[in-house]
Amino acid sequence: MILNFINGQYRQGRGGRSFSDMNPVDGSLIAQVSEATREDVDDAVNAARDALAGPWGALKLSQRCDLLYAVAAEIDRRAEDFVAAEVADTGKPRSLASHLDIPRGAANFRVFADAVRNVATETFTSHAPDGEPTLNYALRRPKGVVAVICPWNLPLLLMTWKVGPALACGNTVVVKPSEETPATAALLGEVMNSVGIPKGVYNVVHGFGPESAGEFLTTHPGVDAITFTGETRTGAAIIRASAAGIKPVSMELGGKNPAVVFDDADLDATIAGLTRSVFENSGQVCLGTERVYVQRRIFDAVVQRLASAAARLRPGRPEDPATTLGPLISAEHQRKVLDYFALAKAEGATAVCGGGVPDVSHELKAGAWVEPTVWTGVAHESRVAREEIFGPCCAVIPFETEAEALRMANDTPYGLAASVYTSDVARAHRFAGALRVGVVWVNSWFVRDLRTPFGGSGASGIGREGGVHSLEFYTELSNVCIKF
Numbered sequence: 001m002i003l004n005f006i007n008g009q010y011r012q013g014r015g016g017r018s019f020s021d022m023n024p025v026d027g028s029l030i031a032q033v034s035e036a037t038r039e040d041v042d043d044a045v046n047a048a049r050d051a052l053a054g055p056w057g058a059l060k061l062s063q064r065c066d067l068l069y070a071v072a073a074e075i076d077r078r079a080e081d082f083v084a085a086e087v088a089d090t091g092k093p094r095s096l097a098s099h100l101d102i103p104r105g106a107a108n109f110r111v112f113a114d115a116v117r118n119v120a121t122e123t124f125t126s127h128a129p130d131g132e133p134t135l136n137y138a139l140r141r142p143k144g145v146v147a148v149i150c151p152w153n154l155p156l157l158l159m160t161w162k163v164g165p166a167l168a169c170g171n172t173v174v175v176k177p178s179e180e181t182p183a184t185a186a187l188l189g190e191v192m193n194s195v196g197i198p199k200g201v202y203n204v205v206h207g208f209g210p211e212s213a214g215e216f217l218t219t220h221p222g223v224d225a226i227t228f229t230g231e232t233r234t235g236a237a238i239i240r241a242s243a244a245g246i247k248p249v250s251m252e253l254g255g256k257n258p259a260v261v262f263d264d265a266d267l268d269a270t271i272a273g274l275t276r277s278v279f280e281n282s283g284q285v286c287l288g289t290e291r292v293y294v295q296r297r298i299f300d301a302v303v304q305r306l307a308s309a310a311a312r313l314r315p316g317r318p319e320d321p322a323t324t325l326g327p328l329i330s331a332e333h334q335r336k337v338l339d340y341f342a343l344a345k346a347e348g349a350t351a352v353c354g355g356g357v358p359d360v361s362h363e364l365k366a367g368a369w370v371e372p373t374v375w376t377g378v379a380h381e382s383r384v385a386r387e388e389i390f391g392p393c394c395a396v397i398p399f400e401t402e403a404e405a406l407r408m409a410n411d412t413p414y415g416l417a418a419s420v421y422t423s424d425v426a427r428a429h430r431f432a433g434a435l436r437v438g439v440v441w442v443n444s445w446f447v448r449d450l451r452t453p454f455g456g457s458g459a460s461g462i463g464r465e466g467g468v469h470s471l472e473f474y475t476e477l478s479n480v481c482i483k484f
């Protein structure tokens with residue numbers, strides 16, 4: 001049984017209810033998960049409050065940072081346990097979890113322990129109306145108890161992307177992981193206890209959204225801030241719930257990210273970048289590419305090479321080194337993506353590769369598999385080119401001029417990420433600056449410096465996290481003015 005982690009202890013939900021954690025590779029049962037009740041969530045929020053007022057709030061900055069460095073070191077030391085838990089929950093290839101998800105879990109604690117030690121606040125000197133000198137200085141204090149609602153695609157990475165800065169800034173947290181991927185959030189509780197993070201600082205409650213732990217947590221009066229990564233619709237529901245208590249929210253939501261390939265691009269680098277941004281994690285990355293705009297002259301070459309790269313991806317068990325494609329997270333999500341595959345056909349698309357379910361071995365047949373898919377013949381205005389699918393698929397659409405490419409790339413209610421492939425440096429800067437997104441990669445994808453601002457605009461969310469931007473969200477600034 002995967003248990004809740006409240007006030008430093010693992011425990012069953014008071015309602016005695018549980019739900020199944022399924023393995024998306026073959027549809028087998030991994031474990032039962034104990035569902036938290038409203039009372040359990042209340043206990044977790046109270047434990048977080050007590051820790052704030054108690055040992056955690058009393059720690060010196062250097063002591064708090066040392067503990068977070070210890071958390072990072074313990075995640076590294078237990079990397080195998082975290083990889084095994086993450087791979088079981090998500091079905092992603094071991095190579096991906098061990099190179100991306102788990103190392104970032106440790107990095108997300110280190111980078112923000114560094115940030116709170118090294119980022120200055122500000123002072124201003126001036127004079128009062130009577131001519132006497134004044135000194136103004138800003139103080140940062142923790143917001144308090146932070147609710148962390150995190151998604152199933154990069155479970156440890158995205159949860160610690162919020163928990164790392166929240167704790168570094170002196171807050172305490174109550175985490176509600178996705179019901180699809182409870183394992184690594186629960187496992188992190190062992191790390192917290194073993195390095196000596198005081199009980200109540202880090203809490204985990206399992207369940208669903210409406211009328212379950214997610215709703216109990218985001219509407220709890222004892223929560224001081226809410227940070228969420230996930231679907232835009234859920235984000236809107238959380239913002240509505242936060243309104244009653246005027247709770248600050250940080251929202252990293254969906255996207256329909258474009259890649260724009262100019263005809264002077266390095267084709268090898270372009271295909272390498274697109275293969276990752278379209279198919280990595282089976283397309284289940286909020287920063288992933290689902291629209292590829294290619295300048296007409298090299299359109300056929302890019303389509304063929306991207307389709308060949310897609311066709312070379314191998315579905316299989318995560319621990320098989322030959323596996324380069326995992327399943328989607330669940331049968332429900334598989335159904336949604338296959339519905340979009342059917343819609344693409346109805347909208348006149350040609351599936352240059354994929355478009356269905358891959359031929360996997362008998363033992364994997366019950367897994368949530370879909371084929372990596374490249375469409376041409378898709379109109380820019382079509383639903384498959386406008387709606388987030390969150391699968392290993394993309395529409396490749398030709399363009400003639402830079403202006404046309406920019407218009408189409410920006411023609412979306414989202415504004416999260418984009419990638420641009422060109423050898424013309426001036427054009428790279430010009431085009432990147434004109435894209436209405438939070439993150440632009442030029443001749444690359446998902447290369448991350450954790451000190452940089454990260455987040456989306458429009459339907460892709462509210463706020464930026466990363467480096468000092470996380471400190472802005474996870475602390476309250478106050479200004480003190482002293483008159484001499």
Ligand SMILES: O=C(O)C(=O)/C=C/C=C/O
Pocket residue numbers: 153154158161284285286287448454
């Ligand atoms: O790289 C990050 O810090 C991050 O937040 C990635 C988000 C991916 C979402 O699917």
